[in-house]
Amino acid sequence: MMEYAKDFEAKVRNNIKDHALCSKKEKIFVACSGGKDSTTALYILKKSGYDVEGIIIDLKMGDWSQRNLENIGNFCRKQNIKLNVIDLREEHGTSICYLRSGIQERERIGNCTICGVVRRWILNRKARELGAAKLVTGHNLDDEAENIMMNLLKGKPELFMNMGPKTGAIEDAKFVQRIKPLYFCTNAEIRRYTEEMGWDKEIVYEPCPCSVGAFRRDVRAMLSELEKKNQRIKQNLVAKLLDMLPRIKEKYQHSAKLKYCKACGEPSRNDICKRCQLMKVMVR
Ligand code: SF4
Ligand SMILES: [Zn+2]
Incomplete structure (x- = not known):
C-alpha cells in the first residue's frame, strides 16, 4: 500500500485511540451514504479489527x-461487511421527496433540515434495535468547520454540545452515542485516500441533488474563499472549538437533558x- 494511505489510516486510528471513540468489544454501526466519507470510515474500522456493520x-x-445504494452494496459484499438497508417507505410510508413537499407546502423548512431530522431519528432507533454501542458518522474536518460557522451565524452556541469527535454530554439507554473517526481528516485528504485505494469508480463524489440552496453551501463557499488567504482556517476553527468545548458543555449542560x-x-x-x-406540520 502507498505511504500516503498508510499514514492516513494511522491518523484515523490515532483519533479513535486518543479520543477513546470505541473499543473492539463493542458492536459498531456506520451510517453509510455510499459517499467517500462513510465508506472510508467503514473500511478502516473493519480493517482495524472492529466489530462493524453498515447501515443505510x-x-x-x-x-x-x-x-449510491448499488455502490455501497457492492463494496460491502467485496469487503465482507454486513450492510443493513432501511427502506424509508417502510419506515414512514413515504419517500423523502414526498415528506419534504408535504412539509414545505405549509412551512419554510430547508431540504437538509427535514432530511437530517428524519434520518437521525430513524438511524438512532434502528441502530439501537440492532444492538449498537456506537453509531459512526463520516463527519470530517471540513464538515465540522462548517458546523462551527453555521452555529455561530445562526446564533445557536448551544448546538456546540453535539460537536467534537464524539457526542458525550448525553448518556441515555435509548440514545446511541455518535462517533466521528474522520474528525481530523479534510475533504481533500479523504478524496485522495479513496483515489489511491482505487475506489473512485465506485464512489459518487457529486453532492446530493437536493442540497441545492442549503445554507451549508453558502458557508462552505465562504470558508473556501477565506482558505485561499489562510490555508489553516478550518484547522484553527476546529482546534479552538475543541479547546473551548469543555466549558461550553458545562455552560449548556442543562439544555442537554434528555x-x-x-x-x-x-x-x-x-x-x-x-x-x-x-410530522405535525404535515397534517396541519
Ligand atoms: S444533502 Fe441530501 S441526503 Fe444530505 S441531508 Fe441534504 S437532502 Fe438529505
Ligand atoms: Zn417523537
Whole structure:
C-alpha cells in the first residue's frame, strides 16, 4: 500500500485511540451514504479489527439514491461487511421527496433540515434495535468547520454540545452515542485516500441533488474563499472549538437533558421530538 494511505489510516486510528471513540468489544454501526466519507470510515474500522456493520437508509431520491445504494452494496459484499438497508417507505410510508413537499407546502423548512431530522431519528432507533454501542458518522474536518460557522451565524452556541469527535454530554439507554473517526481528516485528504485505494469508480463524489440552496453551501463557499488567504482556517476553527468545548458543555449542560418524546417515545430535548414536530406540520 502507498505511504500516503498508510499514514492516513494511522491518523484515523490515532483519533479513535486518543479520543477513546470505541473499543473492539463493542458492536459498531456506520451510517453509510455510499459517499467517500462513510465508506472510508467503514473500511478502516473493519480493517482495524472492529466489530462493524453498515447501515443505510434508502431515501428513494431517484437515480442518486440508486447509484449510491448499488455502490455501497457492492463494496460491502467485496469487503465482507454486513450492510443493513432501511427502506424509508417502510419506515414512514413515504419517500423523502414526498415528506419534504408535504412539509414545505405549509412551512419554510430547508431540504437538509427535514432530511437530517428524519434520518437521525430513524438511524438512532434502528441502530439501537440492532444492538449498537456506537453509531459512526463520516463527519470530517471540513464538515465540522462548517458546523462551527453555521452555529455561530445562526446564533445557536448551544448546538456546540453535539460537536467534537464524539457526542458525550448525553448518556441515555435509548440514545446511541455518535462517533466521528474522520474528525481530523479534510475533504481533500479523504478524496485522495479513496483515489489511491482505487475506489473512485465506485464512489459518487457529486453532492446530493437536493442540497441545492442549503445554507451549508453558502458557508462552505465562504470558508473556501477565506482558505485561499489562510490555508489553516478550518484547522484553527476546529482546534479552538475543541479547546473551548469543555466549558461550553458545562455552560449548556442543562439544555442537554434528555426526555422522551410524548408522541413517539424516542429521546428528545423537548416534550415532542423534532421529527414528530415535522410530522405535525404535515397534517396541519
Ligand atoms: S444533502 Fe441534504 S437532502 Fe441530501 S441526503 Fe444530505 S441531508 Fe438529505
Ligand atoms: Zn417523537
